[in-house]
Amino acid sequence: QVQLVESGGGLVQPGGSLRISCRASGSIFSFNSMGWYRQVPGKQREMVATITSDGMINYADSVKGRFIIARDVAENTVFLQMYGLKPEDTAAYYCNADQVTERHGSNTRVYPEIWGQGTLVTVSS
Numbered sequence: 001q002v003q004l005v006e007s008g009g010g011l012v013q014p015g016g017s018l019r020i021s022c023r024a025s026g027s028i029f030s031f032n033s034m035g036w037y038r039q040v041p042g043k044q045r046e047m048v049a050t051i052t053s054d055g056m057i058n059y060a061d062s063v064k065g066r067f068i069i070a071r072d073v074a075e076n077t078v079f080l081q082m083y084g085l086k087p088e089d090t091a092a093y094y095c096n097a098d099q100v101t102e103r104h105g106s107n108t109r110v111y112p113e114i115w116g117q118g119t120l121v122t123v124s125s
Contacts, residue, residue, distance in 0.1 A: 002026035002102050002114055004095045009119030017083045020119055022095030024076040029108070032099035034078045036069065038091035038121075045094070049080060063089075087125040092118040 008020035022034070035050030035058075049059045049069035057069055068081040078095065095116035102109045 001109075002028060002097070002100050002111055004097060004114055004116035006093065006095045006116045006119035009093060009121045011122045011124060012085050014085060014087060014123055014125060016085050016123070017081070018085060018121060019079060019081045020093055020121065021080075022078045022116055024097060024100075024114075026102050027104045028076055029101040029103040030099075031097050031101070034071065034095070034097045036078075036080045036093055037096055038089075038093045039118075040091045048093070050096075051078065082121075085121075085123045087123045090121060090123045092120050094118045 003025045004022055005025065006020060006022045010018065012018045031053055033050050033052040036048040037045050038048050039045040047060055048063055049067055051057045051069050051071055059067060066082065066084045069078065071078045098113045100111040100114055
């Protein structure tokens with residue numbers, strides 16, 4: 001099965017930078033999109049940035065100009081480079097992939113949606 005593992009979260013001062021990573025394990029044949037979502041207790045999860053398999057990128061208005069999403073196809077990894085971090089960026093950041101096709105041996109399986117375990121980003125004030 002495909003798993004998403006996030007890393008790179010931590011504590012950063014306001015105005016600082018941080019890079020978080022999401023590596024997909026398993027034999028991924030194709031996917032529709034991957035992205036980052038964030039959530040704080042008591043609030044709904046929100047989209048931060050997504051990138052499709054053909055390279056189309058979408059950012060939340062709140063992070064435009066500050067965050068950059070990128071991917072390393074060969075390593076099945078997506079990154080979120082964050083600049084100018086603000087206290088309101090504090091959240092658990094979750095990696096997402098949708099319409100993931102996995103091939104192993106002679107078997108093929110499609111996962112509608114996969115979520116990572118999350119990595120915590122704390123921007124102190």
